[in-house]
Structure formats: structure tokens, C-alpha cells
Amino acid sequence: MAQRNQTQIKFILLGITDSPRAQTPLFVLFLLIYIVSLVGNVGIITLVRVSPSLHTPMYFFLTHFAFIDICYSTVISPRMLADLLSEDKTISFTACMMQFFTFAFFATIECHLLAMMAYDRHVAICQPLLYVTIISSRVCWQLVASSYLFAFLSAIIYTWCVFGGSFCGPNRIDHFFCDAVPVLKLVCSDTHSSEMIFFSFVTINAVGASVVILLSYISIIRTVLRMCSAQSRARAFHTCTSHLMAVSMYFGPAFFMYLQPSSRHGSLDKVASIFYAMVTPMLNPFIYSLRNKEVKGALLKSGRRLFRHWQHARLVPSRT
Template sequence: MGGNHTQPTFILLGIAGSLGVQAPLFGLFLLIYLVTLVGNVGLMVLVWVIPRLHTPMYFFLSHFSLADVCYSSVVSPRMLRDLLLGHKAISWAGCVAQFHIFAFFVTAECHLLAVMAYDRHVAICHPLLYVTVISSRVCWQLVAWSYLIAFLSAIIYTSCTFGGSFCGPYQIDHFFCDVSPVLKLVCSDTHSSEMVIFVFATINGVSTSLVILLSYICILRTVLRMSSAPSRARAFHTCASHLLSVSLFYGTLFFMYLQPASRHSSLDKVASVFYTVVTPMLNPFIYSLRNKEVKGALGKCRRRMLNRCQCKRDVSTHGIKEP
């Protein structure tokens, strides 16, 4: 069977080898995934329904939350099912689809982070030109380009990862179909595929991180020239959430994908859990708890809900028809 071009059924070995820890991990990851869904979907809905959040920054943030939900949902439900049922088989087509969608949204998130940094750069360094430079049309163009580049990159990553001949046993030592564990099962020489993936991952990672770095260098220079201390504090506060998300996201991504295949170790699973499961859960809290506008919008929605509940209680108590 070795060296042929059949489409095998893979076995995901998962994150936990011991049966005793699978139930606690299932409960923990289920809780994290539910919080991820509620937090990110809630943030998207909040941006869509509150007029004061209809600004470029929150427009980009809503797409960032969408990417978080999508790539987390590609990985987490499958991992939860495997932990609960112990059924770890995944078809070749399912593995390809999982990896492609995952690569698409992770790459899109890289570019969205760069777009968000550019948005903050224009807002702080060129405030008088902000409405002109970051217009509604430009917002859609930036997001569309992010998705287009991500889609093309994902095609390249997927074709390089699954383009070879696979040998048995078809056991992927991971909890989802990722580059390094899948390439270990390829019979043919994978050096060229690894180099192409490394080059494109480097181009995407370095180009977007360079945009972020240059944007924040300009922001820092502008902020340090501000004479008012409150203005400086306000500018830094505006950027703090984005910088924290960038640090969490890029730190684990660079550790995972910008290193030679020979240096991958058991720590890869820990890093993968962090950026596929934990980081998408943290991002809504990072942006909502540190942002007065988001907290104000949440408070406004809460007051509306309380008022409606109070009105319904009054109607049911006094028998008064609602106008």
C-alpha cells in the first residue's frame, strides 16, 4: 500500500493519550468553545446593531471575530467529539477540508490584524484625513483583499501538504490535520513542499507583522510628540487591546510555523491548543473589557433588555395592552 495515490482514512491520535484525562479535557474545552462562540458572536451582533459602533475599527473587529469563530469551529467540535466518543477516524477529504478552512481563516486573521494596525495608524497619526482615507469603500476593499490573499495562500498550503503519496499507518499525531503531522505520513520527498509552505508562511507572517510594526512605530512617534498627557494615555489605551491580540496570536504562530520541521516537538500540541482554542476565547474579552465604547454598548443593550422585561411584567400584572 505504501507509495500509492489512494485516499486513505486517517486516525487522529488526539491531544490526550490517557483515557483518565479525556473527560476533564472534554469539559474544559467544551466550556472554552461555548465561551468563544458567545463572546465572538455577541461582539459581532453588538457591532451590527449599535449605531455608535458603525466605525471602521469595529467593522474590522467584527471580521476578526468572524475569523476567530470559524477557525475555532473547524477544530474544536471535532476535537470534542474525539474526546467524548473516542472515534478518531477522519477521511482524506475531511482532513483536506479541515486544513484548508483552518489555513484560510488563520491567514485571513493575520491580514486583518495588519489592517487594524493600519486603521489605528491613520486614526492617531492623521486624524483629519481619517474619514477620507478609511472610507467605507476602502474598508470593504481591505477586508476583501485579506480574504482573497488568505484563500490563495490556503490553496497553496493545502496542495503542498496533501499533494504527495501517503504511507501507512495513517496516524496523525495531533488533534487536527495540521501541516507538520500530515507531512510526516508522506512517502515521497517533502523537502520542496516544506520549503514552499515555509516561504509563503514567512511572506504572510513577516509582511503583516512588518505592517503592524511600522504602524506602531509611527503611532509611538506621534504619541510621544503629544503635549497633553490625557491624549497620550487615550492613544495608548486605544492600541493596547490590538497589541495584546497581536502578541498572543503571532507568538504561537511563529513558534509553530516559522521553524524547520526537524525542530517540531511535543510542545507543538500545547501551542496549537493555545492559538486554536484559547486565543479565540480571549479576544472578545481583550477588546470588550478594555474598551469603553464596547462596555457602554453592552450596558445599553442590558438596560434595553431590562426595560423590556419590566414592561412585560407590568403588562402581565396590570393587564394593560402594549401600544
């Protein structure tokens, strides 16, 4: 098929389920998940901005992490929610391609941010005297900017690999968004080279970030075990727990989805996609707030400050 006609193709997203009875309950469930995700991540960003005690590199990375969670869940959730209540589940070639591009862009940045946060913890625990010098404000901005740039280039390559072939057969995507694996199944031209390039860049991004995280935590564990005080060891491990939980929840389903042979993909793909595209962004704010004393302390201080302002606002009109 000529490239000119590719943009005229319309895909049909089959969604999570074809059962009419299940669609309304699923709509309510995923709408709730999306709202909680938005509120939680916006809350993390706002709390870090208004709390001077959280103006550190670790929380600088965390605000970007929360922002990316908002973005890449928003790429998926609104369209999926609309499809659950609509009979027309068609999506144009251009819209499908842009959905995949933006999702790949934000998901790649998230990989890099998780690696940066692990490196930040490594420097804070293993080289505390040099922390301010190594993880300076300028370095933080350079790391984040480079991750955005590399993610943008990677997303272009991913999109070319997935949508660069010819679509001349069935147009039904057995998924709830335009992801790589279900879209590649519809390509009628040879996809071997595209799949190899795609797999290589996924390996560079996901496995590369995982190696940085693994090496960082090996160094952290060695340093912590050499600490004399049991209290110091417990505090050091506690600061890393939240990040390790976020890493395992993100990389586990992502590896299952993208780093297995195409012949092994099946019904569990949708479950894995729901987890890392919707559930994980919802859980991350709770992980970083409920298991972090600094965040809980800042939240309590902000709550007391708001309560005092509210009391003051009530008292002033009554005196006048």
C-alpha cells in the same frame, strides 16, 4: 501510490493525550472554552450591529475578526471534542484535507485582519483629520474582500504543499487535528520543495502582516510621544492596548509552530496549537470588551435598553 487511491486513505488522529482518565476532564474543559468562545464572539458581533456608536471602521474590522474566530475554532473544536469521547479517531483523507484547508483559510484571514486593524489605528492617531477619507466604508470592504481572496489562494497552495505528496507509510497523525507539520511527517515522497513553498507563503502572510503591524505602531508611538497632553497620550496608548494583546497572543504561538525548523518540533506543538486555535478565540472578546471604554459603554447602553423593554413588557400585561 496512485493518486486515485490517495482519497481512500484513512488517518488516525492520536489527539491531545492517550490517557483515558484525562479525556473526560479535557472534554469538559475544551467544551467550556468553545462555548465561551462562541458566546463571546457572537456577543461582539451583535453588540456592534445594534450599537450606532460602534459603526466605525475599527469595529467593522472587529466584527469580521470575531466571525473568523468563530469559524476557525469551529473547524477544530467539534472534531476534537468528539474524538475525546470516541474510540474511533479515524478521519478520511478528504475530510483531513478539507479541515486543513478551512483552517488555513481562516487563520490567514486573521493575520490580515490584525494588520488592517493596526493600520486603522495608525491612521486614526497619526492622521486623524484624513481618517474618514482614507478609511472609508468602500476601502474597508475592499481590504476585507482582498484578504478573503488572498487567503483562499494561499489556503489552496498550503493544502497542495501538505497533501500533494504520496502517503504510503504510517497513517497516525500525532496531533488533535490535521495540521501541516504532523501531516507532512507521514509523506513518503520528497517534501523539501513543498516545505519551502509552504514556508515562503507563511512568511508572506504572517511576517508580512507583522511588518505592517510593527511599522504602524512605530509611527503611532512617535506621534503619541509628540503629544503635549499626558491625557491624550494615555488615551491614544489605551486604544491600542487591546489590539497589541490580540496580536501577541496570536502571532507568538503561530510563529513558534510554523516558523521553526521541522527538526525542532516536539511535544510543545500541541500546547501552541491549543493556544492559538482555541484559547485565543475565547480570550479576544474579553480583551476587546473589558479593556475598551467604547465597547463597555455600548454594552451598558444595550443592557439598559433591554432592561427597559423587559420592564415595559411586564407592565403592559398587568395594566390590561
